[in-house]
Amino acid sequence: MMTEWTADEIAVFADRFGLAWLTPELLEQLRAAATRAAAAGAAVPRMPSEFCEPAHIFTGPR
């Protein structure tokens, strides 16, 4: 079960990865966006087989 980001967690995350200009209002927008994104990401079906790979994003010359 996924838990939502707390305000403190998102503030630490933003600071760690260089997001320095957030006002409290924008921090709350980021928290909401992060929660939406996490829900969307978690809802995507996972690998049906280890051979179902997304390797087409890197292929050699043909």
Add this chain to the structure above:
Amino acid sequence: MDAVASPATRLTDMSVAAASRLIGAGELSPVALVEAFLDRIAEVDGRLHSYLLIIAEAARAEARVAEAEIRAGRRRGPLHGIPYAVKDNYFTAGVRTCVASRLMLDHVPDFDATAIVRLRAAGAILLGKLNTWEYGTGTGGVYFDLPFEPARNPWNLDHFTGGSSTGAGASVAGGTAMFALGSDTGGSVRLPAAACGLQGIKPSYGLVSRYGIHPNCYSLDVAGPLCRTAEDAAMVLSVIAGPDPADPASADHAPDDYARGIGAGVAGLVVGVVRGLTIEGATLDPANASGIEDMIGVLEGQGARIVDVALPSPFADYRRVTSVINWTESLSIHETDFLERGAQMGRALREKMMSGFTLRAVDYLAAVRHRRALAAGIDALMRTVDVLILPGAFHTAPNFADPDAVRDFTTHSTSSVFNVSGHPAMSVCTGFDGLGLPANAQIAGRWWDEATVLRVAHAYERATPWQARRPAL
């Protein structure tokens, strides 16, 4: 703002095909045509806001050259002397390309996007750079916080144009450009076409070069035209399509002459119809519901065989995959801008960047992997029919005064299905609602079979009066 039915009495009301025929016959001057559009821009664009930048003198100079070449018997093709405009995410050498962003207000590229190079070689005349959502993307919301006024819907200036190619929709419908180029990551050609009563096609992924278009999402971005008619779209697509070594996603697929067989009719074609779709509980507006049934009836009356089909996966699957891929790739493209100057972004772009900021790598890879399954499902369905008809935008253009409805216009649409799958898809005008706002349906086709999509759209268009109607601006 009443919608009026009127014959094409003004030069700016003509289709590309009609103007091209007159230019070819020596009965219409490209100089006069360009002047007519510049006059129209001066007359209405202070209210319409379709343009961010007009390059009048350059357009006049190109028109004089076109006229001289055509008179000298050196006509380059059917677009020679035709005025057009591009969404301001297409790079233009020596001409500001700011993508409606404070972050790029001084940005002047030193090269042209490939699509513009091809149109210039064909003799088309660029009038200017069109309004857009910031960076050609967003979340669906319009917050009036960009350095430019949002484009307005020519059918009612209080209403939204659809996004993100807002100016492309407004300009062609409002008569300030004869055709326009937009770009489509999740519907950004088809949704403004739907809102503004145009025919807008998202070609197969890789058919039209994206080189020189400010990137939004590498694996979903597609460039395409918005036009008054399907024939116009076919003429433009025939020029801009084709391989480009500068675009890593460009397909090794030779372009067609998409206008050549457009009048072949639909007799014998198998048309799959998707009915009963809902998104987050939303259903089609009545005008869109009756419009799509009208389209089906017209095509059946012309000899198409109609079969009911269903999307192979729940719509929410396509939406989630699009969102996760789009948010992640978009942030990867614009990460430095977001980290260093995100406070200067408008809310819609900033929120989208925020959505990508915390997404996990495994979520992105799961979406990329699942995309392949979804695309295979759509492809299998598409191989059972010649084209698919389904709703595009569920709603007619909402009033700007209702921000939830503005956001819902984007959210309640099926357009992302074909960004995920890569198949060609086109928004077609199917009439008007009681307020005079355009209705729409979507026609999708097999990979690389834009010709059949355009042929079906043309058959419907020729049997209905909608494209003769012009907004009373």
